[in-house]
Structure formats: structure tokens, C-alpha cells
Amino acid sequence: MIHKSFRFITASALLALPLVALSIQSVLAETEAVTFTLTNNSTRVLEAFYASPPSTDDWEEDILGVDVLAPGESVKITINDGREDCKYDFKGRLGPSEDGTVGSGELIESAVEVCDGGTYGYSGGN
Structure with missing residues (x-):
């Protein structure tokens, strides 16, 4: 049970990484020199x-x-x-x-x- 929960949390975190990277890139693009x-x-x-x-x-x-x-x-x-x-x-x-x-x-x-x-x-x- 704990193993399945950890796998779900890990998978969710990995899926969220591209969204975080995209958000950071968007902010940087808006404030470029x-x-x-x-x-x-x-x-x-x-x-x-x-x-x-x-x-x-x-x-x-x-x-x-x-x-x-x-x-x-x-x-x-x-x-x-x-x-x-x-x-x-x-x-x-x-x-x-x-x-x-x-x-x-x-x-x-x-x-x-x-x-x-x-x-x-x-x-x-x-």
C-alpha cells in the first residue's frame, strides 16, 4: 500500500515538472532585456x-x-x-x-x- 502511494506521488511530481519549467520560462520571457x-x-x-x-x-x-x-x-x-x-x-x-x-x-x-x-x-x- 505504501509502495503504491509513493509511486503515485512520484509519478504526479514527474508529470508536474514540465508545467513548472514552462511557467518559469514564461516568466523569464516576459521580463527579458x-x-x-x-x-x-x-x-x-x-x-x-x-x-x-x-x-x-x-x-x-x-x-x-x-x-x-x-x-x-x-x-x-x-x-x-x-x-x-x-x-x-x-x-x-x-x-x-x-x-x-x-x-x-x-x-x-x-x-x-x-x-x-x-x-x-x-x-x-x-
């Missing part, structure tokens, strides 16, 4: 670039760090914040124009979807 290519489509140097969930008013750290992105240059960006969706607010800070006719400035774009691993072109109003 978001990777996209940022391209500076403006005529000025992109000095800083920030991303933040649309649900917050706070900006994260400058993604470019100490680097800058010259006009026409691209960089691969990875955001690994564990969020389930892939919409972000982006803020870029452009340096002044080379001829000095335009000063530094910032532009914010809200609820940008970057799930597909494509390219986000920052224009910044040139």
Missing part, C-alpha cells in the same frame, strides 16, 4: 540619453555615460530592468551646433515601443 539600436539622426552631438518607464517622473542614469554620439553614429542599447512591457520615455540632450547658432537642448519622446530590437532614431528637432 530590451535591446535596440540608438541612432543620432540630428545634426548635433547627442551628449546624454535617458530612458524611463512612462509610469514614473524620474529619469534613470545617462545611458551613454561618459560617451557621446556624433551625428549619424549608432550604438546598441540594452535595458534590463525586469519590466514586462517595452514602452519607454526617452530624453536626449543635444550639444550646441558647430556654428553656434543653436544652443544645447533637450527633447522628450513618450511611450516609445522598442520591443522588436529595431532602431530608434533620435532627431531632437535638429
Whole structure:
């Protein structure tokens, strides 16, 4: 009798393992890192670039760090914040124009979807 019960429990546990693995895989798939290519489509140097969930008013750290992105240059960006969706607010800070006719400035774009691993072109109003 005990032997049959143990066999039933073992069989039930083995049958449940694929369901547990599938559930873990599903959770991991929902919170994967978001990777996209940022391209500076403006005529000025992109000095800083920030991303933040649309649900917050706070900006994260400058993604470019100490680097800058010259006009026409691209960089691969990875955001690994564990969020389930892939919409972000982006803020870029452009340096002044080379001829000095335009000063530094910032532009914010809200609820940008970057799930597909494509390219986000920052224009910044040139």
C-alpha cells in the first residue's frame, strides 16, 4: 500500500515538472532585456540619453555615460530592468551646433515601443 502511494506521488511530481519549467520560462520571457539600436539622426552631438518607464517622473542614469554620439553614429542599447512591457520615455540632450547658432537642448519622446530590437532614431528637432 505504501509502495503504491509513493509511486503515485512520484509519478504526479514527474508529470508536474514540465508545467513548472514552462511557467518559469514564461516568466523569464516576459521580463527579458530590451535591446535596440540608438541612432543620432540630428545634426548635433547627442551628449546624454535617458530612458524611463512612462509610469514614473524620474529619469534613470545617462545611458551613454561618459560617451557621446556624433551625428549619424549608432550604438546598441540594452535595458534590463525586469519590466514586462517595452514602452519607454526617452530624453536626449543635444550639444550646441558647430556654428553656434543653436544652443544645447533637450527633447522628450513618450511611450516609445522598442520591443522588436529595431532602431530608434533620435532627431531632437535638429
